[in-house]
Amino acid sequence: MSTLVRFAPSPTGYLHVGNARTAIINWLFTMKQGGQFMLRLDDTDEERSTEEFAQAIEEDLSWLGLTWQKFDKQSDRGDRYLWGFETLKEKGRLYPCYETPEELDIKRKVQLSRGKPPIYDRAALELTDEQKQKYEAEGRVPHWRFKLEAGEIKWQDLGRGDASFQAENLTDPVLFRADMKPIYMLASTVDDIDHGVTHVIRGEDHITNTAIMIQICQALGGTPPTFAHVSMLSTLDGEGLSKRKGSLSLRQLRSEGIEPMAITSMLSKLGTSDPVEARLTMEQLVQDFDMVKFSRATPKFDLEELKKVNARLVHMMPFDQVEPRLKQMGIADIDESVWAAIRPNLESIQDLKDWWAVINGPVDPKIEDSEFAAMAANLLPQEPWDTATWGHWTQELKQQSGRKGRELFMPLRLALTGKEHGPELANLLPLIGYEKAANRLQGKQT
Numbered sequence: 001m002s003t004l005v006r007f008a009p010s011p012t013g014y015l016h017v018g019n020a021r022t023a024i025i026n027w028l029f030t031m032k033q034g035g036q037f038m039l040r041l042d043d044t045d046e047e048r049s050t051e052e053f054a055q056a057i058e059e060d061l062s063w064l065g066l067t068w069q070k071f072d073k074q075s076d077r078g079d080r081y082l083w084g085f086e087t088l089k090e091k092g093r094l095y096p097c098y099e100t101p102e103e104l105d106i107k108r109k110v111q112l113s114r115g116k117p118p119i120y121d122r123a124a125l126e127l128t129d130e131q132k133q134k135y136e137a138e139g140r141v142p143h144w145r146f147k148l149e150a151g152e153i154k155w156q157d158l159g160r161g162d163a164s165f166q167a168e169n170l171t172d173p174v175l176f177r178a179d180m181k182p183i184y185m186l187a188s189t190v191d192d193i194d195h196g197v198t199h200v201i202r203g204e205d206h207i208t209n210t211a212i213m214i215q216i217c218q219a220l221g222g223t224p225p226t227f228a229h230v231s232m233l234s235t236l237d238g239e240g241l242s243k244r245k246g247s248l249s250l251r252q253l254r255s256e257g258i259e260p261m262a263i264t265s266m267l268s269k270l271g272t273s274d275p276v277e278a279r280l281t282m283e284q285l286v287q288d289f290d291m292v293k294f295s296r297a298t299p300k301f302d303l304e305e306l307k308k309v310n311a312r313l314v315h316m317m318p319f320d321q322v323e324p325r326l327k328q329m330g331i332a333d334i335d336e337s338v339w340a341a342i343r344p345n346l347e348s349i350q351d352l353k354d355w356w357a358v359i360n361g362p363v364d365p366k367i368e369d370s371e372f373a374a375m376a377a378n379l380l381p382q383e384p385w386d387t388a389t390w391g392h393w394t395q396e397l398k399q400q401s402g403r404k405g406r407e408l409f410m411p412l413r414l415a416l417t418g419k420e421h422g423p424e425l426a427n428l429l430p431l432i433g434y435e436k437a438a439n440r441l442q443g444k445q446t
């Protein structure tokens with residue numbers, strides 16, 4: 001059977017780095033296997049799912065460089081979930097329950113106070129037909145639970161090795177609400193069967209669901225896919241990430257100038273035995289990828305580390321990769337050699353804007369002491385210039401003027417760039433060139 005792997009986010013918020021990590025692992029795994037990748041939107045939660053988030057997910061994944069050959073969304077598949085309902089009911093694996101949320105809550109509290117795990121007591125299985133009719137006459141509408149079969153549920157987990165649960169320790173899950181809306185575990189299992197999903201790779205928060213979904217899948221006549229559970233990403237403080245908190249979303253990182261390849265380079269290696277290194281292409285990451293490299297410890301996401309990876313990536317980015325981006329930024333006349341000179345000084349491609357504004361002008365020079373500025377202009381060395389030029393020039397100027405430190409450097413920066421802060425002048429000066437530098441030191445806008 002050919003490999004089909006799906007990433008199945010709920011469109012209830014923007015994707016954050018934790019979701020992105022799961023997506024990246026799924027995608028790299030698929031490519032390594034030469035399989036097909038599917039994006040499935042788990043949008044059965046009508047109150048929280050929105051079209052805007054759905055579109056944002058597609059956009060963010062494409063931006064990351066993840067492509068998919070198949071696409072589906074659960075809101076289109078209601079009839080298949082009803083098939084699931086009929087099939088399980090016929091097989092005696094789905095039973096109606098009439099408890100209200102308050103009644104269930106009381107049951108749970110009583111169990112907990114007796115030191116017992118809060119497992120559903122299956123009282124609904126004991127109801128006679130008359131009792132059920134009586135409830136329905138009272139206006140109670142049933143919700144439906146899946147009847148787990150006693151025994152051991154085990155599987156070979158690609159992320160964790162042997163995994164095993166005793167069904168008696170699990171609660172019969174509700175699969176259909178009173179309004180007949182399917183619950184995620186049912187919908188997901190039907191989808192995985194229908195599409196022929198071969199591998200389900202997801203966060204370890206789903207591990208108990210997996211035990212249950214294996215039984216649901218078998219009851220529906222399917223063969224369970226291979227499962228892999230990966231540890232969840234946490235923040236540096238050890239907190240979990242959440243779409244609702246909006247923290248560390250891909251959109252946010254993108255707006256801060258982080259490159260998609262910096263994110264994929266880092267997230268594909270976090271929590272593995274490989275070092276985190278900047279990579280220029282997804283093909284390189286596919287080559288490095290191996291599920292067995294992922295450890296079970298919780299990896300921590302460090303934004304500062306990502307920024308460093310981003311800078312390293314920008315420093316090695318070839319001109320042809322950056323050229324279309326320059327066009328988008330409205331910077332047309334940087335060529336390969338200028339890019340090579342600026343590149344080592346950037347932390348992000350966005351920084352290039354500041355550089356370009358100073359190199360290309362027009363700059364409004366600020367001259368506080370025109371005598372000093374004139375002396376500086378006179379002492380400008382002849383071209384050709386390189387990064388050592390700044391040092392020679394300011395050394396000479398220091399001797400002639402007797403100025404040093406801020407007194408020496410700030411007027412030069414203000415004249416050459418019009419601003420108090422900005423990129424390193426030693427690197428900038430050769431790119432500004434003699435003519436512009438001399439004019440700016442004379443107070444001319446250029």
Ligand code: GLU
Nearest residue numbers: 008009010042188201202
């Ligand atoms: N919609 C589920 C989630 O976001 C998908 C889990 C799965 O991959 O089965 O957690």
